[in-house]
Amino acid sequence: MPKSIIIYYDNEPNYGVNATCTDWPCRNEFFNSMAELRAYALHEYGPFVNFVEITAENYQQLCDEGIFYA
Numbered sequence: 838m839p840k841s842i843i844i845y846y847d848n849e850p851n852y853g854v855n856a857t858c859t860d861w862p863c864r865n866e867f868f869n870s871m872a873e874l875r876a877y878a879l880h881e882y883g884p885f886v887n888f889v890e891i892t893a894e895n896y897q898q899l900c901d902e903g904i905f906y907a
Contacts, residue, residue, distance in 0.1 A: 843859070843886075843887050844858045844878060845889045845899060845904055846874060847891040853867055853869050853870065854867070854870060854871055856868060857905060
C-alpha cells in the first residue's frame with residue numbers, strides 16, 4: 838500500500854490556496870482554488886492524500902513539528 842501524503846493548506850478566499858507538503862521538493866505551492874489543489878493531489882497521489890487546513894488554532898503546533906521548514 839502506498840504511503841499517505843499530508844498536504845497542509847491555507848485557503849484564502851478571493852486569492853487562492855497556499856499549500857505545503859514535507860514530501861515536495863519545493864515545499865510550498867500556490868493553487869488558484871481548492872478544486873485545483875484537489876485535482877493536482879488526485880492526479881499525483883490518487884486516494885492516498887490527506888488535507889489539513891492551517892488555522893490559528895493549529896499553526897503553532899505545525900511550526901513546532903517543523904512542517905514549514907526544510
